[in-house]
Amino acid sequence: MLTEIIKQRKADLADGKASPTQDILSHMLMTCDKDGTYMKELDISTNIMGLLIGGYEATGAVCTLIVKFLAELPHIYDAVYKEQMEIANSKAPGELLHWDDIQKMKYSWNVAQEVMRLTPPIQGSFREAATDFVFNGYTIPKGWILYWSSITTHKSADYFQEPDKFDPSRFEGTGPAPCTYVPFGGGPMMCPDKEYARMEILVFMHNLVKRFKCERLLPQEKIVMDPLAMPAKGLPIRLFPHNHIN
Numbered sequence: 001m002l003t004e005i006i007k008q009r010k011a012d013l014a015d016g017k018a019s020p021t022q023d024i025l026s027h028m029l030m031t032c033d034k035d036g037t038y039m040k041e042l043d044i045s046t047n048i049m050g051l052l053i054g055g056y057e058a059t060g061a062v063c064t065l066i067v068k069f070l071a072e073l074p075h076i077y078d079a080v081y082k083e084q085m086e087i088a089n090s091k092a093p094g095e096l097l098h099w100d101d102i103q104k105m106k107y108s109w110n111v112a113q114e115v116m117r118l119t120p121p122i123q124g125s126f127r128e129a130a131t132d133f134v135f136n137g138y139t140i141p142k143g144w145i146l147y148w149s150s151i152t153t154h155k156s157a158d159y160f161q162e163p164d165k166f167d168p169s170r171f172e173g174t175g176p177a178p179c180t181y182v183p184f185g186g187g188p189m190m191c192p193d194k195e196y197a198r199m200e201i202l203v204f205m206h207n208l209v210k211r212f213k214c215e216r217l218l219p220q221e222k223i224v225m226d227p228l229a230m231p232a233k234g235l236p237i238r239l240f241p242h243n244h245i246n
């Protein structure tokens, strides 16, 4: 389906029916490298799949998992609610969130980070060894493809005390040691949209807790990797609007 959309856009651009700057698809079709080579249709569709998975699925998975943890942990919910209501009460009626408001959501972001530590939505990714090196007594030759997995350090007691405990305070101060907390990857290939994701997640948390408390309908529901971390049955919940709570 994506290939058909790409072909159609190519035809529309050629006929002047689409704008070269209207969206990322037009940009990918119209931009060439320094040698004048344009991206192949397959590469464009692979990149768009990456954007859809990264931009929609990963953030959606984190928001779902946040709802799960907030429903399970009332003391965490209450602290997030307090922080978000201070921000909500500082706004004029109908006024939207601003960038400065997002910067004030420190506790909520610690909660979101702790959710991603315990259930990283993306488990890891691949790297190619740039040089021969030795790891744990094994020689890894240059050129080998390696898979790094975030859960290896996220759940290690060497880096996170009581690793199974939900504790947002781990992210206070300087936070975890470098390269131990990696839900967005690390190094030059790190997720380029980490900050955008942070904003989306915090805006979601604000609007959720401002209006609702949540209760899980299937408390024993498991988390599965499909391929991102997701509650197996889609996390059915009951929402309680605040004005209906005593």
Ligand code: HEM
Pocket: 050, 051, 054, 055, 056, 058, 059, 062, 121, 122, 124, 125, 126, 182, 183, 184, 185, 186, 187, 189, 190, 191, 192, 193, 194, 196, 197
């Ligand atoms: C909570 C949400 C997100 C998580 C947990 C996440 C996680 C990741 C991870 C683990 C990688 C691989 C990094 C590496 O190999 O070191 C990645 C790459 C990427 N992410 Fe995200 N991401 C999220 C949101 C987003 C959003 C919102 C977008 C776009 C709007 C996005 C776009 C990308 C792209 C394009 C790459 C590939 C970068 C490259 O290969 O150079 N991600 N992300």
